[in-house]
Amino acid sequence: MKYLYYPGCSLKSTGRAYEESILAVFKTLAISLEEIDDWNCCGATAYMAVDECKAFAIAARNLALAEKQFKDEPEVHIVAPCSACFMVLLKTIHYMNTHKEIGQNIRKVLSEAGLKFENRVKIRHPLDVLVNDYGMDNLMRAIKNPLKGLRAASYYGCQTVRPFESFDSNRNPMTMDKIVQALGGQPVDWSLKTRCCGASLTGTIPEVGLRLSYIILHEAQQHHADVVVTACPLCQFNLECYQKKMTSAFGHKIDIPVMFFSQLLGKALGIPESDLGVKRLFVKPSKIHSGQGGKRVYV
Amino acid sequence: MDQPRIVPNAAVSSAPGELDVRRRIKYEEELDHAFPNRIAELAHGEKFYSCIQCGTCSGTCPVSHYMDYTPRRIIAMVREGFRAEVLNSQTVWLCASCYACTCDCPRGIKITDVMYAIKREAIEQGVYPKRFPTPVLANAFFNQVMKDGRSSEGKLMMKVFLGTNPFKAFGNMLLGMKLFFTGRISMKSERIKDRKSLKALLAALDRLKEAK
Numbered sequence A: 001m002k003y004l005y006y007p008g009c010s011l012k013s014t015g016r017a018y019e020e021s022i023l024a025v026f027k028t029l030a031i032s033l034e035e036i037d038d039w040n041c042c043g044a045t046a047y048m049a050v051d052e053c054k055a056f057a058i059a060a061r062n063l064a065l066a067e068k069q070f071k072d073e074p075e076v077h078i079v080a081p082c083s084a085c086f087m088v089l090l091k092t093i094h095y096m097n098t099h100k101e102i103g104q105n106i107r108k109v110l111s112e113a114g115l116k117f118e119n120r121v122k123i124r125h126p127l128d129v130l131v132n133d134y135g136m137d138n139l140m141r142a143i144k145n146p147l148k149g150l151r152a153a154s155y156y157g158c159q160t161v162r163p164f165e166s167f168d169s170n171r172n173p174m175t176m177d178k179i180v181q182a183l184g185g186q187p188v189d190w191s192l193k194t195r196c197c198g199a200s201l202t203g204t205i206p207e208v209g210l211r212l213s214y215i216i217l218h219e220a221q222q223h224h225a226d227v228v229v230t231a232c233p234l235c236q237f238n239l240e241c242y243q244k245k246m247t248s249a250f251g252h253k254i255d256i257p258v259m260f261f262s263q264l265l266g267k268a269l270g271i272p273e274s275d276l277g278v279k280r281l282f283v284k285p286s287k288i289h290s291g292q293g294g295k296r297v298y299v
Numbered sequence B: 001m002d003q004p005r006i007v008p009n010a011a012v013s014s015a016p017g018e019l020d021v022r023r024r025i026k027y028e029e030e031l032d033h034a035f036p037n038r039i040a041e042l043a044h045g046e047k048f049y050s051c052i053q054c055g056t057c058s059g060t061c062p063v064s065h066y067m068d069y070t071p072r073r074i075i076a077m078v079r080e081g082f083r084a085e086v087l088n089s090q091t092v093w094l095c096a097s098c099y100a101c102t103c104d105c106p107r108g109i110k111i112t113d114v115m116y117a118i119k120r121e122a123i124e125q126g127v128y129p130k131r132f133p134t135p136v137l138a139n140a141f142f143n144q145v146m147k148d149g150r151s152s153e154g155k156l157m158m159k160v161f162l163g164t165n166p167f168k169a170f171g172n173m174l175l176g177m178k179l180f181f182t183g184r185i186s187m188k189s190e191r192i193k194d195r196k197s198l199k200a201l202l203a204a205l206d207r208l209k210e211a212k
Helices: A016-028 A044-050 A052-069 A083-098 A100-112 A126-142 A175-182 A206-222 A233-241 A243-250 A261-268 B035-042 B056-060 B071-080 B083-088 B100-104 B111-125 B133-148 B153-164 B166-171 B173-181 B195-211
Strands: A002-005 A032-035 A076-079 A121-124 A151-155 A227-230 A258-260 B011-013
Touching: A016 A032, A016 A126, A016 A258, A016 A261, A044 A083, A044 B111, A044 B133, A052 A076, A052 A083, A052 A100, A052 A121, A052 B133, A052 B195, A076 A126, A083 A100, A083 A121, A083 A233, A100 B195, A121 A126, A126 A175, A126 A261, A151 A175, A151 A206, A175 A261, A206 A227, A206 A233, A206 A243, A227 A233, A227 A261, A233 A243, A233 A258, A233 B173, A258 A261, B035 B071, B035 B111, B056 B071, B056 B100, B071 B083, B071 B111, B083 B111, B100 B111, B111 B133, B133 B153, B133 B195
Parallel strands: A002 A032, A002 A076, A076 A121, A151 A227, A227 A258
Antiparallel strands: none
């Protein structure tokens, strides 16, 4: 099956490592991924706050472009790795289908811009594609460097598994944990998998945002996680880039690598680090050591 | 914050040395009964009246303890018509859109979308906290995407810091440098090629709105 790829703005900037590792992993697994030509920003959370109609319309432009690009396919599967993009695109389709007036209005303005939405689009998360389409058996067969018991705390963030249909439970999602296990790691069983990291609050109201991120990392450390793996560029940014600030603000040392699940997966698939954006991380994963006998678990 | 706060319980007497006497309740006639319908309309017919005030939203919300009114109270206040209090509250600007309340609400109310509806009404009425960073970010982001079709994160961060507290921009220099050296940020503008079609789309939307 062929997939279209919707990167979104973060994957071209602060979350570049996510794009690099996703593309490398999909290439290695021979899953065809084609970028949507001339895609625009999904609108994220900010757009909804200013003008909802415009938010739906600009998100829908991407859906129409995708259908145009795959004009002969009965179903167009868009892989959206960023959780905000994933949720906004899902939400746009949901509102267009459940609220007749919104659907009509958006279709009308799209046609005035020379575009058409035929509702052939399915929004997919890379975790969903890897676990449910590619399949765990195939994934396990492709592994070259198993992880040797690395304790990875899967952190899904909020928007990946929250409303407007999803591929996993919104209370205790397991897809990332399954991947960690398949790679030879130990999934950490913890309760903050979907608790909010603070999102843009870390930038706008640091007093609030920093605390939210801290709660998550502190809990991961309490569970003796070697690494936190995530599937969202903003979560990764919040959890990784402010660790020193957290340590000085809250008095507990926070020092733990926060990687994209695709980086860990790529590593296990034998992809060189230089293709996975590992050098872009602030907290280098090379310092992960296992608690038992100091054996290196991250090769 | 330099916004004009409409004080719901204005002091009857507050001269120095005197007792601070305030009316703690609101009279029926002071409520805005059109307000719940306005917000319901903006939120596409969300059913506030089926809310049973159980407080699950406030319990599950990761930031409710920072809010002046918790989500449960906001719903109650919207449907009774506490317009000034709701539009001036910090609550909606603290909402991080994590959708936890929407997932957990036993009555199926899309609370996150109600928060969005209130934000839009507050922006439209011009009563949002002007230098509060959340609406500054929302507006800066909105304008950037309107123009270029994509968001340029480096420029966006600068705008937010300068629009709220310029000193913070210096405080975050180190982070900015690190992001720059790991190739995670640049000051270059991200743009789509076909900005004409985006413009046509937005113009069509404006016409649609005028027609209403």
